[in-house]
Amino acid sequence: MSSFDYSEKIPNNVNLADDRTLKRALEQWQPNFLSWWDDMGPDGSQNFDVYLRTAVSVDPQGWAQFAHVKMPDYRWGIFLNPAEQNRKIHFGDHQGEDAWQDVPGEYRANLRRIIVTQGDTEPASVEQQRHLGLTAPSMYDLRNLFQVNVEEGRHLWAMVYLLHKYFGRDGREEGEALLERRSGQQDNPRILQAFNEPTPDWLSFFMFTYFTDRDGKFQLCALAESSFDPLARTTKFMLTEEAHHMFVGESGVSRVIQRTVQVMNELKTDDPARLRAAGVIDLPTVQRYLNFHFSVTIDLFGADESSNAATFYSTGLKGRFEEGKRQDDHLLKGQTYRVMQAHGGALVEKDVPMLNALNEVLRDDYIKDSVAGVERWNKVIEKAGIPFRLKTPHKAFHRNIGGLAGLKVSPEGRVLNEAEWAAGVNQWLPSAEDRAFVASLMGRVVEPGKFAHWIAPPVMGINRQPVDFEYIRFN
Template sequence: MTTTESTPQSGTVTGDAPRPTGPLSKIDYSERIPNNVNLAGDRKLQRALESWQPKFLDWWKNLGPSIPTHDVYLRTAIAVGRDGWAHFDRVPMEEYRWGIFLAERDPDRTVAFGHHKGEPAWQEVPGEYRSDLRRLIVIQGDTEPASVEQQRHLGMTAPSLYDMRNLFQVNVEEGRHLWAMVYLLQAYFGKDGREEAEELLKRNSGDYDSPRILGAFNEETTDWLSFFMFTYFTDRDGKYQLGTLKESGFDPLARTCEFMLKEEAHHMFVGTTGVQRTVQRTAQLMKEHGTDDIWEYGGIPLSVIQKYLNFQYSVSMDLFGSEVSSNAASYYTAGLKGRWMETRRKDDHLLTDYTMEVPGIESGRMTTRTVPMLNALNLDLRNEYSADCENGVKRWNQELEEAGLEQRLFLPHQGFNRKVGAFAGHHVTPTGEIVDEATWERSVGEYLPTAEDRARVAELMVPHHEPGEFAGWISPPSVGINSLPVEYDYVRF
């Protein structure tokens, strides 16, 4: 996963915010809300945001990062051009400028798949698909603030200022992604859209009465290892969902998601390198002390890392929904949600005559059955996702190999620990064996983090808030943010 941050550009400030156009309102929106949607000239949007923005700020104050800071070295998107989207500066977090950006419009874009294939992409919501599109956007939007809520206390135990800054960067960008979805709701869905936008702030992760929509977003992120796993596996689900919406026939949604994908890449980077640096430190301690049990030396044992991986991968797999789905089929046919890299695929983009093998369990054995391709699109996307997940695992295993160790991390079987789809209700081990209830209960502690594992990891989560300092369970990165040194005071108190 390459990002702008891992290949820093020169200079700290690049690109200007676009000049406001249209009549100026009392509030200088282009300053407070960087955008390329002509917010200053859009009375409708202004009014919608006037009421929504204070509620968003309240939400951020109440449920955003809980540790007080003076300012943070953050990247802010202020324009969509190559330069504008990566503008770095020290910013007090409550003054962060959440902007609204859509990728540039291609005036010739057409719907690439489904029943409307070849028709000009829709610039307005077609009434026929209003509720489906709104639902898709609300579900996507609901995940964005959820992770901020899940991660709000992590700053307290950051292993370094560098990592704390990365956490906050992820947080503000999730906030911006919420903005992006809210923009679509408010700009294109009228009153219903505004109401849904407010609901997004009313639901809270883990709230008994008003939880987030998807299960994985109601689990608390208790420690930094789960944060890294979350950003690697669960944010990657987000990336793939965005990838399908990027293909949407509804052009503003497609353009919004295209731009969000750039930022999502940074979250992937935080996850990939976070786990990698943890594995690196673990490998170093294992080698140094000649043992797997490195708790007493202040490291996280590789078996525990594997268990965290097993957990996060399996709950993220559930986010793709059932392998066989009529919703996925109708979203595709309607032109609302495509496949990953839809336009690069070499088929008819209608899929009415194609089939796909779908895995499952019958009479206690792994089987497959043939279903119409249109109904198997969730699986198609999940398979793309799984293949991508393998890349990170390879990278982490490189650390083990370089340390001369035999052990390796691996992705568990697709049927492991699943609560949704064909494998739900069965017990499948990480290596793909089907076992009975008793066997599962006996060995589940070897597959998934136990309360004790989590407690011992939590014990290691001791804050390191001096510039250049790093906790003992994780290695420092090789380079800092935006060409700055690793020792830079990325967060000031």
């Protein structure tokens, strides 16, 4: 079934009507989800009519429709890519066997852990972004924020469906816990630290959706290889929606840069103080925000050496990014990979078993992908004739997980002592003054076609609508 039944209380393409026990359990979870959305979803937005994209099928040629809808009425649902006939496991110790349609008992705990960790990130980012609508730089940007939010809610539904259907009472309890944790809460925080960081302003939001949602892309791609077929099918469809989130981030930062270089050329200056006085975000501040979000995000891939990563791969639970395109035996036994560690005050590389280095393999794939987007931002700067380049910092910079955790390293990769780090940190990471300045720019602009002074308009609107289209109706 490729199209979705929207007459159902819970829209789905998984024949939910045929499983009364599951349907009843999810219908009991649904009001708790809506209560969480009311408490922790976008602040003060419940009665807005928002021009939202809603999935209507899993056909990549025409999978979504656009219409104005109130966010609490958004039709969150359960959507899986079509099953692949006779799908085989294509990596790990079970290579060549039929993909699993149910959870093998011996892998139950690990699969549940993977699904819960992924599921926890989805409501966390909604919570992190809860207040951003109050300082939106335009109606266009406000609508994009809300689209990201409802799709993160949809991705939570995707993981909760798997927990309820395949993990019994344990799964139902985990589904409840996903609504009970809170981003940044001391007593019951979200599982991964990056999802407990505040997202206080729109430059942070754009960096988050560029860097941290890109981590989501790589984690989902690795899970889309899973031998557990329902997880693979679920994450493949989530990736279709995730692409928009990264677009919001990449285009958002690009538009910030575009406005800044325009004012630099108008004033004929690169002096950060003069540019701030003119109401735009200077490029060194953009670089510091980039350094922070990049370094926090690459920690999400976990320790550089991990027996869990080896287990998840060998047992077929989680593959590599684009596993099917790799030219090796997909077993990786006896193969090695170079990881970085500190030794004698310097950074050195050592060979470790590749199975234990799979977090690092995924992190390195992510870094290559991230650098490509940063280069697209540099093209905006080059086009304006400005001699400045943004760059991702060294992967040992500002790390808090794995063998590099807590090491003092400059963005260029030089190991520092405490005094050197203290002297340079405000040049490398956003200072309290930087954050206060960016916060001072965050006034709400919501008249159609109008944009805050610090950001350029987009080249085109959403779904072929004009930029000044009424994306949100404030009722």
